[in-house]
Amino acid sequence: MEYIFKTNNLVKRYGKFTALNKLNMAVPKGSIYGFVGKNGAGKTTLIRHLCGLQTPTEGSFELMGVASDDKKICQSRRRIGAVVESPALYKDMTAKDNLKQQYMILGLPNFEGIDEILELVGLSDTGKKKAGKFSLGMKQRLGIGIALCGNPDFIILDEPTNGLDPQGIIEIRELILKLNREKGITFLISSHILDELSRLATYYGFIDKGAIVKEMSAQELDAQCRKSVRIKVSDISLFSRVMDEKGYSYSVINDNTADIYESLTFSEINKDLEKAGCNIITMEEHEESLESFYLSLLGGKKDA
Amino acid sequence: MLRILNADLRELLKNKLFYLYAAGAFVYPLVLLGVYKIVIHFLNDGSAVYVDDILTAYPTLSIFLVTVMIIALLVPGFKDGTLRNKMMAGVTRSEIVISMMLTATVATVILAGCGFLSTFGIGCLLTKGFSELTLGSALLYYLLTVLSEIAIGVFVVALITVFGGSNLALVVPLVVAFICKVITAIVEDKLFPEQGECVLKGARLTVYTLYSKYSAYAHLMGPTRWGAFEISMGALFLTTVSFIVAIAVFNKRDLA
Numbered sequence: 001m002e003y004i005f006k007t008n009n010l011v012k013r014y015g016k017f018t019a020l021n022k023l024n025m026a027v028p029k030g031s032i033y034g035f036v037g038k039n040g041a042g043k044t045t046l047i048r049h050l051c052g053l054q055t056p057t058e059g060s061f062e063l064m065g066v067a068s069d070d071k072k073i074c075q076s077r078r079r080i081g082a083v084v085e086s087p088a089l090y091k092d093m094t095a096k097d098n099l100k101q102q103y104m105i106l107g108l109p110n111f112e113g114i115d116e117i118l119e120l121v122g123l124s125d126t127g128k129k130k131a132g133k134f135s136l137g138m139k140q141r142l143g144i145g146i147a148l149c150g151n152p153d154f155i156i157l158d159e160p161t162n163g164l165d166p167q168g169i170i171e172i173r174e175l176i177l178k179l180n181r182e183k184g185i186t187f188l189i190s191s192h193i194l195d196e197l198s199r200l201a202t203y204y205g206f207i208d209k210g211a212i213v214k215e216m217s218a219q220e221l222d223a224q225c226r227k228s229v230r231i232k233v234s235d236i237s238l239f240s241r242v243m244d245e246k247g248y249s250y251s252v253i254n255d256n257t258a259d260i261y262e263s264l265t266f267s268e269i270n271k272d273l274e275k276a277g278c279n280i281i282t283m284e285e286h287e288e289s290l291e292s293f294y295l296s297l298l299g300g301k302k303d304a
Numbered sequence: 305m306l307r308i309l310n311a312d313l314r315e316l317l318k319n320k321l322f323y324l325y326a327a328g329a330f331v332y333p334l335v336l337l338g339v340y341k342i343v344i345h346f347l348n349d350g351s352a353v354y355v356d357d358i359l360t361a362y363p364t365l366s367i368f369l370v371t372v373m374i375i376a377l378l379v380p381g382f383k384d385g386t387l388r389n390k391m392m393a394g395v396t397r398s399e400i401v402i403s404m405m406l407t408a409t410v411a412t413v414i415l416a417g418c419g420f421l422s423t424f425g426i427g428c429l430l431t432k433g434f435s436e437l438t439l440g441s442a443l444l445y446y447l448l449t450v451l452s453e454i455a456i457g458v459f460v461v462a463l464i465t466v467f468g469g470s471n472l473a474l475v476v477p478l479v480v481a482f483i484c485k486v487i488t489a490i491v492e493d494k495l496f497p498e499q500g501e502c503v504l505k506g507a508r509l510t511v512y513t514l515y516s517k518y519s520a521y522a523h524l525m526g527p528t529r530w531g532a533f534e535i536s537m538g539a540l541f542l543t544t545v546s547f548i549v550a551i552a553v554f555n556k557r558d559l560a
Contacts, residue, residue, distance in 0.1 A: 088385030
């Protein structure tokens with residue numbers, strides 16, 4: 001798999017506080033990477049490193065194959081766009097002028113493509129209205145518009161739906177999906193709204209206390225979260241043999257527990273297992289959302 | 305480098321606040337003239353207002369005008385995240401600092417130009433002309449004033465790169481300007497007392513003289529006592545030190 005961003009035992013310390021603790025993560029190219037963690041877990045610190053605002057205390061990272069201590073990292077950064085915390089706008093300028101400003105910073109030879117970006121983020125009819133007078137949703141979309149200048153390969157969005165109304169959230173989601181599908185842009189999205197993230201992400205990274213606890217694809221997460229029958233049995237090897245013989249889809253959780261992904265009644269399973277000499281201890285319906293998966297993974301309250 | 309400078313200058317010219325400060329620099333000599341006229345009217349001692357009076361009074365305000373303008377232009381970039389856009393556009397930190405300093409210099413020169421036009425315009429139309437200064441010495445005085453203002457502008461940029469993002473960036477440059485003004489008043493009083501001769505000796509005399517000769521802040525306190533060499537060297541020294549400190553600090557510091 002090709003990765004657009006990779007870290008190698010990344011450490012960031014502020015005095016005695018360790019914000020990133022030997023963090024290892026990899027963002028696959030073309031993915032929408034959902035970056036999940038509690039407040040203070042280290043999400044924004046990592047994003048600041050990516051954007052060049054901060055430098056690692058130890059360890060390193062690679063952005064588009066260029067190491068963080070390589071001078072060419074500045075060139076790699078030209079191929080990324082970001083909206084970190086709040087959109088960075090020139091409040092005295094119109095939407096178009098904001099994009100022109102970013103074009104000039106990027107050193108692009110002309111202003112070609114600005115109208116297309118405005119159209120894409122739905123701000124083509126804002127005319128002479130200054131960005132300072134935009135609604136929160138419009139500011140967020142302009143922030144994404146600025147991030148889109150120069151046709152980036154990788155866009156970082158830190159809490160992109162923060163403070164948006166439901167309509168705004170839908171608009172931003174659709175925009176991200178469109179850019180990912182049509183332009184092949186890789187996204188790294190940190191969000192507290194797990195339900196929203198689950199509608200977008202194709203890959204997940206769960207961070208806690210400055211370290212990645214788990215990375216997985218959306219398919220793997222779906223498999224973990226899909227509706228199943230969780231069963232506790234006396235002998236897991238006998239259980240596995242019966243399931244294989246019957247051709248049922250299942251996964252073993254531990255040495256006496258497994259999940260069966262079939263619609264079966266208790267009597268059906270019980271009959272087959274009893275015949276093989278395996279007893280059922282408990283059996284219940286099981287379904288896990290991203291939120292409950294997150295809580296089971298990281299523990300704590302619902303403050304992702 | 306040019307792309308970031310180009311963008312920064314565009315940002316400057318699109319900033320409404322900048323025009324407000326330029327207008328302030330233009331109006332101040334007029335206000336000064338009005339105040340002088342009122343005072344002379346009440347004194348009724350036959351004295352008159354000359355270009356010299358307005359010209360030498362302008363720099364005392366310009367210290368604060370330049371400081372406040374640069375704070376207003378540059379500090380928001382640290383707070384609203386627009387600085388981040390530059391860093392992600394592949395611009396190096398050194399380039400950002402140099403561009404900030406050049407932009408501050410351009411802004412300072414434009415501000416001084418407004419003050420110049422206003423002072424000389426008013427001087428020609430509404431005063432009795434030059435008293436002790438000639439047109440040539442007045443122009444030289446103005447040029448040296450601009451040099452000192454540029455040095456102070458670059459120094460303020462350096463302070464902003466050190467404290468940028470925190471409220472200290474808003475306060476420290478102004479506090480420094482105020483303290484330097486107070487120090488200058490004390491130094492001038494000791495070195496050139498109105499009555500009697502200077503009684504300073506030894507190291508204190510050397511330090512006071514060096515400050516008076518080479519401090520850019522000291523030169524913006526009315527009629528200058530030193531030549532073009534001292535003033536230029538003072539401005540060059542402050543600019544160079546500010547540049548080195550700003551580059552060194554900004555390349556190392558973490559930004560939010």
